[in-house]
Amino acid sequence: MTARSLIRLAPPFAWLAVAVAAYVLIVKLNFPGHMSVDTVISLAEGRSGVRIVFGPPIFSAILAFFDRIAAGSAAYLAVVPLLLVGAWAAMSGLRAKVSWAGPLVLLALISAPQVIIYQAILWKDVLFADFAIAGFVALAWAAKRWDAVRVRLALLALAFLLLAMATLLRQNGALTVVMCAMVLAWTERRGGWRKALAWGAAGFVIPLALASVLNAATPVKDPPGVNRDVGLRLLQGYDLAAALAADPGRPLRVLEAANPKAAADLRAEAPKYYSPTRVDALLGSKTLGKALVSFKTKTIGRQWFQTISEDPLGYAGRRLEIFRWVFLTPDIDQCLPVHLGVGGPPDLMVKLGLKERQDLNDARLWNYTTWWLDTPGYSHLTYAVVAALVAGFLLVRRDPADVAMAGLMLSALAFAASFYAISLACDYRYLYFLDLAAITGLAYVALDPRLRPGARSGLSRRNA
Structure with missing residues (x-):
């Protein structure tokens, strides 16, 4: 060579x-x-x-x-x-x-x-x-x-x-x-x-x-009877919470017709707990969580579609703010920049034989x-x-x-x-x-x- x-x-x-x-x-x-x-x-x-x-x-x-x-x-x-x-x-x-x-x-x-x-x-x-x-x-x-x-x-x-x-x-x-x-x-x-x-x-x-x-x-596999649309339902609920945070008086005709009490709870709690950084913020309110799960998936979906169709520009603006956080991460400390070590739910850690690290x-x-x-x-x-x-x-x-x-x-x-x-x-x-x-x-x-x-x-x- x-x-x-x-x-x-x-x-x-x-x-x-x-x-x-x-x-x-x-x-x-x-x-x-x-x-x-x-x-x-x-x-x-x-x-x-x-x-x-x-x-x-x-x-x-x-x-x-x-x-x-x-x-x-x-x-x-x-x-x-x-x-x-x-x-x-x-x-x-x-x-x-x-x-x-x-x-x-x-x-x-x-x-x-x-x-x-x-x-x-x-x-x-x-x-x-x-x-x-x-x-x-x-x-x-x-x-x-x-x-x-x-x-x-x-x-x-x-x-x-x-x-x-x-x-x-x-x-x-x-x-x-x-x-x-x-x-x-x-x-x-x-x-x-x-x-x-x-x-x-x-x-x-x-x-x-x-x-x-x-x-x-x-x-x-999924256990029998489990709703497989939970991801879509969570997304739609998050968007509805964002819409209510922007305008608490926004009409919720579909939800109010299905469950007036839960709709009122949603209207009252969403502005307090909504954050464009993550949907988990909504979990801070037990009332809000109960209100969301009280509706059928199809009901949430119809209300989501109605809210978007009535205010498409508002939806676009709210989604843009959420996207700004995931794309630009303006405060990286709020956006889990990395994970190091081992950690998880204590009961599962014990069950799996894992130790915190x-x-x-x-x-x-x-x-x-x-x-x-x-x-x-x-x-x-x-x-x-x-x-x-x-x-x-x-x-x-x-x-x-x-x-x-x-x-x-x-x-x-x-x-x-x-x-x-x-x-x-x-x-x-x-x-x-x-x-x-x-x-x-x-x-x-x-x-x-x-x-x-x-x-x-x-x-x-x-x-x-």
Whole structure:
């Protein structure tokens, strides 16, 4: 091997070394992982096979799978970050030539708490982001190897499976499937509009069908007679509380016709307890909670629709304020910027054999995180700008793999935007996918920052 060949291979090896270092740091710094109240409840669901709250049952099943290997979080921490690290390692092969900027930029990026700390928190939001990013990297490889039919189909099968898992972890994660369909339609556009449409349909239908099959096979189920619309009901109740906080005299014709006493309680209590930072503030009033649950789900839904139709601009403004909190986190301390240690409902902790943990290492990690708080490095706005710029760059360059990676950026932006309509709290983790996708996109561009690479594959020329 010539010296020139060794020099050419050095950046890809350095990139791989940094990716491996990221995994080692995540495990070493955080072992055996961090579990919050949500995690403990999900693990209890996984062990019992019965849902307690309205979180995704697939997450509970995944936690239970790793819990059977090693009780608690250690096995999960050892395996799950490999989704992200493996996707990053695979990205270097998407470029014909790898720049030294790639490993250097990745080395800087892994220092963010969103990487070396968040990857060790057992949250569905983190797992969703990992599955989605791995899915789009597989999609990028399929686009790169499009002319190799068997390889392409194998890579697409992997991408569809990963995106199906992502969809099961976050309902609005289905936006990744929409973008997957658009990427495939674009990739096959030179074959004619019929082929493009067919591939786009496949990229939409197959992941959703896989998600449906996987959901049916998930061993964690609802107990008999439980209302599955509790998430939608909670969202609609939150919006009604916001409307009453803005105007306590607002008409509640549907609710008043169904239960005048409960409607009066709702009108009296909502202005006292409503907060755009999180729906949990409403739980401060037992009267308010009883009033909301006294109505049937359909009744709440009809009143919600009537309130919006009578005052669409007011609804838009209230939703914008809620979104401002989750997107801009104006007071990060109110928005749960990170979770360190282990904690959960005492009865479930005892039942699961878990112990509360807030040790010296957790304190050190928290101290490190505070260096980032209130800086651009801990701001969804920063990562939204980065994702938009990366998408723009890749859509101008338009290599086949670039289009898939641009799809990742756009799906993350769309995912974040969807919280305008569905946000219930400003917790930083809810838009974690945006941050991690932007970090991934920036690292991908750094691998080969040339806008017009000199050497392109035949497929690149065909699709240019």
